[in-house]
Amino acid sequence: MTTIKEGFIEVTGGKVWYQKHESEKNTTPVIVLHGGPGSSHYSLQGLKVLSENRTVILYDQLGCGNSDRPSDKSLWNLERFVEELEQIKEALSLEEFHILGHSWGTTLAAAYYLKKPDGVKSIIFSSPCLSAPLWAEDQEENRKLLPVEVQQTLKKCEENGTTDSEEYKEATKIFNQHFVCRLDPIPEFLKKGQQYRNPEVYNTMWGPSEFHVTGNLKDFxxxxxxxxxxxxxxxxxxxxxxxTPKSTEYFSSLTPNGKFHVFEKSAHMPYIEETNEFLQVVNKFLLEVGENH
Incomplete structure (x- = not known):
């Protein structure tokens, strides 16, 4: 049996919403860091089934989902999100915990651990972005795999500063079908998640699209x-x-205790594209890491 608790935690800049799926087992909890920046826990909510083995904590970072959406743009920076995670850790009295970060959540996981390693027992970097320059290079390569007219549209809009145009959005959709989520049609469930996003946070920190990095993370x-x-x-x-598998494997090779796994039928959302295998791989890793101190 899992008990669900939810509420709000006061952090720098406002209140963030969290949901705790409490396991009966006395094992180390896992906290999930969603992507974006400015998406929400919405697409990752299926990870609550990990609570069969341990308590799972989901939360919406400030600015998106069920959390407050302040209009102060100076809040949208990596340091404040690291501080926010520390404030959540304190509020929930987490002495030890695992971190599962996805996409931008891996940027946050790495930055947090490198500043405040105490209590972190393991980290899962799901589809990591640990170097924005390398990410940008990889997307240059990925774009070359798209139909030529799509490549031309993207380039033209970026050069003309018309990245908020319909044609740019349409061309971006084609990129996303290749490299973000390959399920066709896109699950209705995912479409509903759009409303929880905050494009302002994303644009400020990242840029107009996954592959055109202009925000304050661009040198991370x-x-x-x-x-x-x-x-x-x-x-x-x-x-x-x-x-990309190439960059992800490279990151794992630089980490003393790094393991590496590729989901063969997925793009950027294996937790939705290959849910069962994703849960199996994550569960196995967390059980192996176990309660060793």
Whole structure:
């Protein structure tokens, strides 16, 4: 049996919403860091079934989902999100915990651990973005795999500053079908998640699209520090992921206790594209990491 508790936690800039799926087992909890920046826990809510083995904590970062949406743009920076995670840890009295970060959530997981490693027992980097420059390079390569007219539209809109036009959005959709979620049609469930996003957070920190990085994260790169991660780590990605298998494997090779797994039928959302295998791989890793101190 799992008991569900939810509520709000006061953090720098406002209140964030969290949901705790409490397991009866006395094992180390896992906290899930969603992507974006500015998406929400919505697409990752299926991970609550991990609570068969341990307590699972989901939360919406400030600015999106069920959390407050302040209009102060100065809040949208990596340091504040690291501070927010620390405030959540304190509020929920988490002495020890595993972190599962997805996409931008891996940026946050790495930045948090490298600043505040105490209590973190392991990290799962799901479709990692640990170097924005390398990510941008990878997307240049990925774009070359798209139909020529789509490539031309993207380039033209970026050069003309018309990245908010319909044609750019349509061309981006085609990129997403290749490298973000390959399910066709896109599940209705995912479409509903759009309303929980905050494009302002995304644009401020990242840019107009997954592959055109112009925001304040554009120079983020922690590859030189991955050797300092002393806890077990699991790096996963999809075979067709925008977080490419090549880069993901490279990151894992730099981490002393790094493991690497590719989901063969997925792009950037293996937790939805290959749910059962994703849950199996994550569960197995967390059980192996176990309660060793």
């Amino acid at each position: 790169d922690c590859t030189s520090e991955l050797k300092n991660i002393q806890v077990p780590t699991l790096y996963t990605c999809g075979r067709y992921d925008e977080a």
